Amino acid sequence: MREKSILTTESSNMANPKLLYIGDPMCSWCWGFANVIAELLENYETKLDFEILLGGLRPTDTVKVDEEMRKFLLHHWTEVNKKTSQKFDHTILDQLGWTYNTEPACRAVATARELLGSSKALHFFNHLQKAYYAEGNIITTDDVIEEQSIKFGIEATSFMKEFTSNEAKQNIITEFQTVKEIGVQGFPTLLLIQGDSASLIATGYSDYDKITNRIDTFLNQ
Numbered sequence: 001m002r003e004k005s006i007l008t009t010e011s012s013n014m015a016n017p018k019l020l021y022i023g024d025p026m027c028s029w030c031w032g033f034a035n036v037i038a039e040l041l042e043n044y045e046t047k048l049d050f051e052i053l054l055g056g057l058r059p060t061d062t063v064k065v066d067e068e069m070r071k072f073l074l075h076h077w078t079e080v081n082k083k084t085s086q087k088f089d090h091t092i093l094d095q096l097g098w099t100y101n102t103e104p105a106c107r108a109v110a111t112a113r114e115l116l117g118s119s120k121a122l123h124f125f126n127h128l129q130k131a132y133y134a135e136g137n138i139i140t141t142d143d144v145i146e147e148q149s150i151k152f153g154i155e156a157t158s159f160m161k162e163f164t165s166n167e168a169k170q171n172i173i174t175e176f177q178t179v180k181e182i183g184v185q186g187f188p189t190l191l192l193i194q195g196d197s198a199s200l201i202a203t204g205y206s207d208y209d210k211i212t213n214r215i216d217t218f219l220n221q
Helices: 028-032 034-043 067-084 090-094 103-116 118-134 142-152 156-163 166-182 208-219
Strands: 002-004 018-023 049-054 189-194 197-203
Touching: 028 034, 028 067, 028 118, 034 118, 034 208, 049 103, 049 118, 049 166, 067 090, 103 118, 103 142, 103 156, 103 166, 118 142, 142 156, 189 208, 197 208
Parallel strands: 018 049
Antiparallel strands: 002 197, 018 189, 189 197
């Protein structure tokens, strides 16, 4: 399916089409999708320009991880593990009372994109996913975000200055709104941007072969 893109892009001026990945570092299905994105980055780096847009799965500071929320998350994590075999550290869910807010992690990736470019931002997205899901770090506070940025190799002072700025906070809200305006129904979502059109490649989890078949179909038209 092709539809007119409402994104403001420079894809028409690029040598390659753009593969736009829309997700959230704290989205469990995005973590399940991590190996697929890694393969795409490796195998299509000469054919596509990769970019990331942050969707904001649950950007709120009002939701606490209580027993009900723990059961909700555990159910989804178990389903993703069954489907994708991705590793989950369930012990993080034994720490009740922390705020389940995906905005800081999204803003951190947007900050990395601003400072380092889209390719590095995609790798930082994966780094935060792994820190959260596989290593049991609660990536919702400034301290943990700073720690993970350092582990990734980002210079902390400039990163945190940008990350904590009012401009960054406003920009990520605008980005979440853009994702809503596009009409994204779930994460992860992949769009192939060619000129002024966007082709839907995937919405929700899909395996590597299905993704590449769709990409190749559109590229060869």
